[in-house]
Amino acid sequence: xxxxxxxxxxxxxxxxxxxxxxxxxxxxxxxxxxxxxxxxxxxxxxxxxxxxxxxxxxxxxxxxxxxxxxxxxxxxxxxxxxxxxxxxxxxxxxxxxxxxxxxxxxxxxxxxxxxxxxxxxxxxxxxxxxxxxxxxxxxxxxxxxxxxxxxxxxxxxxxx
Numbered sequence: 001x002x003x004x005x006x007x008x009x010x011x012x013x014x015x016x017x018x019x020x021x022x023x024x025x026x027x028x029x030x031x032x033x034x035x036x037x038x039x040x041x042x043x044x045x046x047x048x049x050x051x052x053x054x055x056x057x058x059x060x061x062x063x064x065x066x067x068x069x070x071x072x073x074x075x076x077x078x079x080x081x082x083x084x085x086x087x088x089x090x091x092x093x094x095x096x097x098x099x100x101x102x103x104x105x106x107x108x109x110x111x112x113x114x115x116x117x118x119x120x121x122x123x124x125x126x127x128x129x130x131x132x133x134x135x136x137x138x139x140x141x142x143x144x145x146x147x148x149x150x151x152x153x154x155x156x157x158x159x160x
Contacts, residue, residue: 023126023155027055029116029144032080035131037087039159043129046157047101054103055123058084059115081107112144120154129157 028043030036040056047054058081085105106123108115120128133143145158 023050023052025053025055025123025125026050026127026129027057027116027120027123027125027154028129029057029059029112029119029131030084031058031112031131032084033131033134035134035159037131039129039131039157042157042159044101044103046127046129047103052102052126054101055119055125056084056103056105057116057119057123058105058107059112059119060107060109061111062109113147116144116148117151117153125154127157128154129159132158132160 023046026043026047028036028040030040043056044054046052060078060081106119108119110118116128116130119125128148130145130148132145145156148154148156149158
């Protein structure tokens with residue numbers, strides 16, 4: 001095998017085609033924070049302009065046994081997911097006709113980074129949109145957004 005053939009055999013599975021008309025599936029992570037809702041609005045506009053499917057993803061946290069100290073955490077995260085679905089549906093109804101966006105709502109369980117990676121893989125995302133972290137500690141250890149960028153598998157847009 002020549003050196004050139006060897007280089008071609010190591011091509012990446014995630015390749016973006018040049019000359020295509022933009023993303024077809026845009027994943028946006030939402031958690032109810034203001035920045036995530038701004039990210040959803042931004043991603044909605046992007047999906048409309050690109051005629052793409054908007055996949056709204058909420059990652060439900062999974063806590064270790066005992067970490068909840070008896071609080072009904074599963075019920076709480078289910079309530080958050082239901083509230084988000086209601087909020088997004090109401091927002092979509094208000095703007096229906098102003099801009100038509102095809103969208104789906106998905107929930108995944110896990111940590112936010114792992115959940116968004118799984119969602120982006122399963123939904124065959126062409127782009128990922130997230131809100132900037134509002135947690136001070138993330139400036140030190142790295143936010144979900146930074147980890148997604150470092151993964152280098154999708155274009156990532158971070159909305160402040």
